[in-house]
Amino acid sequence: MGLRWFHFAAWGLFALGLALLPELVSKGTLRTLIFANYLAIFAISWDLLSGRTGYISFGHPFLIGIGAYTSAILTKRFGVEVEIAIPIAVIVTMIAGLIVLLPALRIRGSYFALVTLAFMELMYQLVQVIRPDLTGGTRGMSGIQTLTRGAVNGFYLSSVLMFVIAVAAWLLLRTRIGTALTALGLNESAVEGSGLSTTKLKMFAFMASAFVAGLGGAFYVHYLGSIAPRALFDINFVFTIIVAVLIGGASTIVGPIIGAFFLTFLLEYLRPFLPGAERYFIYGGIALLLYMYQPKGIYAMVMKAWHSLHERATK
């Protein structure tokens, strides 16, 4: 996997930073950080599916929502313990991931992106109509059991979850499977020509992504304590996830984390000046400019700076 000392050092520093943060910042900032953590989880999930393979998902909330709704319904309507509900939610999300996989076996590029968008909109409408007694219909559900109390505990839980997912995904993409997934994005027939099963590779990427999405969605709903279809299956939510990945740097796993934190704080710091939805104007504008100027994201910029520093130091 080519792990070097500085990889361990960087992840260790990141973990240390997360562990120390509650001592350094206010409760309000911590709540912001919790959102950043969950956004990072969703962004990692998107990155696993779309970052390398070239199968862009415009309907990622479909998977997240299935995880969130399953866990919420199980705990609230059927009185299932949270410890059991979350694993079930993850499994259900992975089954839903198979549904998203089906079209990916035949179509790619723009067409695949559209199918995922259609999946999300379909889910949005079905959730409100089918069994509203279970899903809560248009208004959604509230009073769902929460896992933690207080900002500090919530922050630790989300941080541990995000950190474990991030390291696991990062290690995964450094294996030969990660290389094969990159190749899949570059030239699918070449991958097939080298004797690898593209179906298995795609299935692997989709399952990994659905696993993370389900886990993130389930924990997220048990943090929020409520769920509503309009906030979840929303194109603005897709936009936030994709922009987090792209600004950070797609297919790197570290990038989406950077992007998620960058975006959440950008939004928070704009709040005093622009209270309403106008924030999206500036935020989207910055995202668009960054994307046009550097499509590989902040991660690539940092790496470039690091390498030039490194070269200067060794000269």
Next chain:
Amino acid sequence: MLQILIQGMLLSGLYALIAVGFTLIFSVGRTLNLAYGAYLMLGGYLYFWASQSLGVPKSLAVLMAMAFGVVLGILKFRLIVKPLKGDHIAVEISTLILAVVLQAGVILIFGDSSKILLPIVGGVIYVAGAPVTYNMLIATLASWTILLSLYLFIRRTDIGRAMQAVSMDTKGAAICGIEPDRVNLITWALSGGLGALGGVFFASYTQLAPSMWVGPLIISVAVVIVGGIGSIIGTLIVAHIVGFMEVIVVSVLAPELRGVFTMGLIILVLVLRPQGLFGREEL
């Protein structure tokens, strides 16, 4: 029964009008312009601002909205699509971001609440007991006229033929002395104008809201995907399938399910027949 037929005809006409601009870009440039819905939104808002705040005559306001759409289309091609050099996925992502930015911009200027647009043409006529507003009737007639003239434009004029050529094979067209960039620019301008016009009618059919761009975008996507690339007739037919099914679902099943059929159709067609029902074989 007759009511379903009339309502279906009118809604389908509106949908065909909305979708045709999207079809044009997808057929010629092969890119999905996810900010297409934003043309509709901006067209609708500009018409609202011109006619209801400035008091410009309605027909002039419609023309202004169309001109605005043309300018938007040209700007978008110059500033976003061309610099990205045909990277489809990059164009799609940046147009999606642009759509959200434009939505926020509209909220910034006009506020978050939805606005009711006065009908472009007032009056109601009763056909077999079913109320038909002149507004919808005009939208339907306009839609048919525009589709027909667009069909003739693409088949008969030089620019139209050039568009067809670029749509089939960009390199081949370039070899024959067609400038793909110019053709693309014309297509984007045309699509912007048509989108803005569709937006004015769509907004007077429903209402003006900053989030109104998502619905028509999905309808356009459905029509283009199901109709297939490069088929204006396909657009017309599928707009009627989508429109009629929606009216039938709403009046027979439940109003909440109105979009379910459309989504299901997109998924089914993309999985079973990715080239669309009337499109050329490709992918």
